[in-house]
Amino acid sequence: MVRAGRVLPRSFFDRDPVEVARDLLGRVVESWTPEGIVAIRLVETEAYAGQDDPASHAWRGPTPRSAVMFGPPGRLYVYFTYGMHHCANVVCGPDNLASAVLMRAGEVVDGVDLARARRRPGAPERALASGPANLAACLGLDTSWTGTDVVVAGSPLRLRAGSPVPDEAVVAGPRVGITRAVERPWRFRVAGNPHVSGPRRAGG
DNA sequence: ATAACGATTAGCT
């Protein structure tokens, strides 16, 4: 069991998503299920700025899928993609923007056995949560988790303070896997960290 | 009703 500090308050998420994405590096996301606990220290995130952002699922206004992004900050938005993967975001402020931060990669710091069981036998430890769909799989997340409030006491998904990453260790670069607004440098990662997503690991 | 595609991943060349 890893001591990861206090649960982040709602005010943490009630900010511009670019700020939140940057600040989320080094923080610890943990899921509590009947199977057990898995905790992951985040090393890679991306910001999505709602209706101001052509790459965001919220760009064209609310749909059944993106509705939660238009709600209050601090809730989970999990979507299903490519017919087989889930990815997890935390909704951010400000209220009118429908913004969110995608949790892209991290280091499993608690519940390694459970995390590996949810992935693939023989997956190297550094690859367990390297990529948004891998990270969501380790935590056992699917679309039924959408709407989960991560700041209420006893939530099955929590974000803890962990240890913030200093500016000199943070690299900002273009977001991955999108076709619009590619130029916005809203992907953040910890420089040189072996747990970031690949194979675009070298990109900037 | 239907078609195109996606905030990905793993495996192979």
Add this chain to the structure above:
DNA sequence: GCTAATCGTTATA
């Protein structure tokens, strides 16, 4: 570097 896997969401009619 290239691509199959696989299906919900969205746009269009």
